[in-house]
Amino acid sequence: MKAVYFHAAGAIALTFGIAACIPSVDIPSQVETTVPVAADPAPTPAPARTQAPAPAPAPTAEPPRSASAPPPTTAAAVQQPVYDNYLDAPPTPGTWTYADETGETLALFGTSAASPSLIIRCDKASGNVGIARVIDTPATSARVMRIETETAERSIQATPMQGARPMLAAILFAGDPLLDAMAITKGRFAVETQGLPSLYVPAWVEVSRVIEDCR
Template sequence: MKATYLTAIGALALTFALAACIPEPDVPLPPPPSQSPPPAPAAAPRTAPTPAPTPTPQPAPPPVSSGPVYENYLDAPQTPGDWGYAREPGETLAQFGTGISEARFILRCADGQVGLAYVTGRAQTAARAMTIRTETLTRTIEARPVAGQGELLAAFLAPSDPLLDAMAITKGRFAVLVEGQRSLYLPAWVEVSRVIEDCR
């Protein structure tokens, strides 16, 4: 019986050994799952493009006075030049500048008014704010281009206006500031008072 077991065990071992030597048949492997992108969402219905809103034009900011700015106008150097006085038929005037043809500022008494005119050096088409600073009074008035003399921006005051007295008696000088123009620091000389008194 022992020989039978040994024979059976040997046959079984030989079967396993032979089975291990037989190659496995080539079976095609299933393809790996594809890496396709997710489906695109359904396209939204196309509508006509909305036109971009038309920008509303913004007004240009007002120009500022050119040149250095001083907190206290008395600290500013005096504008180079001198006052000159002239009496003409129907008017008197005081001009400040480096010469008659180089006037920068004019005080004029005519038709019962005192005109304050800033000479810009080029034609003007729009009104500008003119600020007069004195020791006792500061005021902003509207200066308009003078018809036929486009380089002048002028404002007109009644002869009794307190601003004129403040200009005449101010300590040393007064300031004239016009939007977009160089500031003037003018001495309060006698010519200023003469033109004001001529209108009273």
């Protein structure tokens, strides 16, 4: 089986006025004067017409949808069930497979060993144990991975890894007590990773075997 490696890779801008004055004139008394008849006042100009605003267009009716056409959809985040106790969650379908490769041993969980969803790996050279979630699209930043067991639970950082399969992996020292809790937990343990479906996997002997390979 081709070895699965974890390689660290390295997540917004007037107004104005006018006035006029007319001087008065004295009229001599001997001169007969005729009082001019005031001219008819000029007709008041009619107010300028203003163009009425164009009426708003009537809303266009949505054409009737065919009975066979699917209803419109909106993007929504997938919500996972929340359990007070992870043991109440249904187990994730799949089995564990053990593999002994050059420099490493692997416990692979999934519906097939060729397409695992979870990998526990012992790096014999460093003595470290990796817990990795296989993902479909390469991640660009670290995410929180939470491990829950019967006796212990902890949130750890899962870092993007590049390789034949993109994955998010957390690295633990082989003596970390969280690994012991995973090996001896009652029934199964949970692996919850930010943005991915939670896994509820059985604590089979393959898990313990990989941990012991690094001790």
